Each structure stands twice: as C-alpha cells, then as structure tokens.
Amino acid sequence: MINESLPKPQLAPRDKCTGCSACANGCPKRAIHMLPDREGFLYPTVTDACVACGHCTHICPVLKHREPRSAPAVFAVWNPDEAARRDSTSGGVFSLLAEGILESGGVVVGAAMDDSLHLRHIAVEKKEQLHSLRGAKYVQSEIGDIYRRVQMYLAENRQVLFSGTPCQVDGLYYFLGEHPENLLTCDLLCGGVPSPGVWEHMVDSIAYIKKKQPAAVNFRDKAYGWKEPHFSVTFADGSAFSAPLFKSEYGRGLSRSLFLRPACHSCQYTSTDRPGDVSLGDFWNLPKDFHPEEQKKGISLLLINTEKGAHAFDMLPVKKERRTLEEAVANPALRLPVDAPQERTAFFCTYAQQPFQTVRNRFLVPPQLSYQMSKQVRPGGKSRLAELLRRKKGKK
C-alpha cells in the first residue's frame, strides 16, 4: 500500500523495467519491495513507507540517459586452465578475472544457485567458492540487497569485481551514483533473461517426473563439446540426467525466447556501447581455421570498454588475440533485442491459469504424432506409419 496523501513515484513502465533493483536498494526508507508478478518476474512495489523523496526515480537507469562511450577493443580469449574452462560457459575468462581480484584480497560478486536452485547474486571471498559463480544460468538472478553490500565492501576500501547482465551492472552504477576506483565490472552479452517463476516450476516438474530432487544444474554442459551444449541435472542421490540443450524441455522454451522478461524484447544494452569495464560473451563466428582445437572447448568474446578494463586484462595470464568489431557484432546480443514470439502471450496466460504440467505439455514437450494419426497407424504397422509421415511432410 502506498501512502495516499503523497504522490506516487513514477518508476519505469512495466514493459521497460529490467528488474535491476537499483530503486529497491537505493530507497532510504526501504519502502520498495521486489515482488513477483503473474509471469514470475520481480518488479518494484512501493509500500506506504514511501515518503516520496524521488530518489528511486533519480537512480532508475531506464529513466536516465547514459553517456555513450567510444568503440571497444575486441579480443578472442580463453583461459589456459582447462578445468576452470570446462566448467565455464565459453572461454572461462570470468574465472581468471575473478581469481586475480580474490588474490588481492578483494570480493567477487556474481550469480549462484542456492540449494533449492534459486538464482541470486552473492559475494565470494575465497577461491574455493568461485565454482558456484561459474557458468551461465539461463534465468534472471535475484539482486536482493547486493548493491548495498558492494557499497559496504567499497567503503572498507576493498577491490570488488561485479559481474552480471548489462542491466544489473548499469543498475549498480546508478545506485552508487559514481564509478569508484576499486570497482571493476564485467557485463555479459545477453540474449534475455528467463522468468524465475517458470524456472522454479521447471525444477519442481523435473523432481516430479524423475521422482528425485535436482541438486545442481548445468545449463550449457560442455561434456560433448562447446558446440553441442547439453542441459544436465545432478540429483540429490548422485544420479544425473543430460540432454542436448535445445532438445530438453527448458531448452525448447529458451530457443523460442518463450519466457523472457518483457523489457528484454526492447533491451537498450544490445549494442557495443556497454556499461561494464569489460564485456564477455561467446565468440561463435570465428573462422574455422582459428585455433580449431580451442574452439571445441569454447572461446570468449571480450570487449574492453574502459582503461580500467584494459589494465585488468594486461595483468592476466590469458590467451588472447585481437579481432575486429565487425566480427563481434555478428553476435546478435550486440546488435538488437530478440523479438517476442507470437506464442508468448498464450504461454503466460496458460502459465498463470493452469497447472504447470499443462504448460509443459502444450509448449515444451516435443510434438507427438496426433491421436488421429496414431489410431491410423495401428492396423498397418510401421510401413503405414512411414507412409503417413511421408504424406504429412509432403503437405508442408
């Protein structure tokens, strides 16, 4: 409830709000709570503790204009540490950057799954904890009060590396109101963040179908190589399940951009003008003869956006080769936001009104032979089935 006698703060409109949580972290009265909507995304809700000071609108990145930067330098990079790279999504470069900060007594902030596979931003102070930040998790991470904690670490004069989606990095800067010397930021190239609510239901659905509790997940497992990503789940009893990412139920939704945050479909960060000191993504379109063995293990696309970013990378034992901006922008995440698919509305209507198993069957399970077709198949056996499939194909 908002105090009726005071004017309501005009935060970013719903279709533009990235959920960065700068407003909730920055509110001096803690009057803004991030609450899930019917699609399962967190949005700011202003309570009646609001005194209409206007700070939240002042620090909302969506309502402000960021000064453009000059074009970044582009590199293809990878971590020579094979183990760290195997557990990372592309070249494992984030881990190298993070190790450097931890060795100097600093703090690394990034997204990690908790025991119930809920994704939130956490702070890590020891190398042994770094594994929890490794790897891209295809769900929107909850910021919680992490910006305030970053501010606290900076006040203690500690080095901080903050990594996240570009909207989260921008949100942190607007919350801080400055670019502190001790803060290094790494934004990820991002094709959009999926709904935490949908992810939560997906975890429950996997548990229901497999009759055991998922304990860990790798959204882009490289066990079969970087170019054949697998969606892998490890269960509490130690058993595991793995499927090619885009043949898994969750991956099918991802590949159709079915459950992304509305603001992702008009994202202002899908360009080479980035908020972070450095940006990391996947370098997909390298020439075939460019270190083919390394490409099998994953190569990161690195953009150096600031002098601080350049300095941080000069210090690292990283394998890197200069590439062109033209090659970089072949990555769609640097060019344009992904369109909302037509079926998005139907998906979320079903999600809001029906049990998740209905959502799953209607949108995520692979298309089966229709009931009619399967009835026709029975008398003729396999040859009849082959004939039916041929005819169906011919009709398309």
Ligand SMILES: Cc1cc2nc3c(=O)[nH]c(=O)nc-3n(C[C@H](O)[C@H](O)[C@H](O)COP(=O)(O)OP(=O)(O)OC[C@H]3O[C@@H](n4cnc5c(N)ncnc54)[C@H](O)[C@@H]3O)c2cc1C
């Ligand atoms: C939701 C999402 C969408 C992405 N989309 C693209 C894309 O379209 N094109 C592309 O080239 N690259 C994309 N990436 C980035 C890419 O997959 C790698 O994360 C990046 O290249 C860094 O790889 P790495 O091997 O150096 O380190 P990794 O170890 O793979 O990266 C880990 C870092 O990512 C952070 N992180 C992981 N999940 C999240 C999350 N959900 N929210 C915020 N931070 C997170 C961790 O905190 C850590 O800092 C995406 C990443 C995410 C999280």
